[in-house]
Amino acid sequence: MSNTPMAASPLTRAVLEIDEYASGLGWDQPARLFALVDTARLRAQEPALAAQLGLQDEPATTGLTPIEQDEVPTDKPLDEFLATIAWPDAVVGCALTVERLMLPPSAEAQVPQGLSDAKLTKWVAEHPARQEVRMTVAVLRDGTRDSALRLREKDAPTEVLTGAGLVPGLAEALSATFEE
Secondary structure, three states, X not given: OOOOOOOOOHHHHHHHHHHHHHXXXXXXXXXXXXXXXXXXXXXXXXXXXXXXXXXXXXOOOOOEEEEEOOOOOOOOOHHHHHOOOOOOOOEEEEEEEEEEEXXXXXXXXXXXXXXXXXXXXXXXXXXXXXXXXXXXXXXXXOOOEEEEEEEHHHOOHHHOEEEOOOOHHXXXXXXXHHOO
């Protein structure tokens, strides 16, 4: 049973459900991709799958069901992988959860110029102010988006930050998976 707030929008509830799922797996996990499907439509059109997912007893209210996809390849940059995705019509949205290192805005002035991607990654990983963060970003076909951020050092459900504009670049990349 999810601990997501019922007053939240269906997309926010899906994002928080995915964040809760990822949290249960622990840290240092690979990126995970999810299709988002309309729960009522899934129950009506795929009752066996809905039962397998434990949705037969869910309330009939509007909601989204996240369905984890195959593993995200680790040998290809994430943006290149996302560019290869096309979703069937039954998928109303998608979500991705990924862990990254982040620096506070105050560290931006300290970034050495001219570093290669590999050297910049190493520099960030060694920076004393770095923070490990898990980002869960979801988008719908209509452009609606939402995100959840969880810092490793504040790893508690009450410390998850949500908002539509928290990770705009990743949201754009996910939205592009619905473009024809």
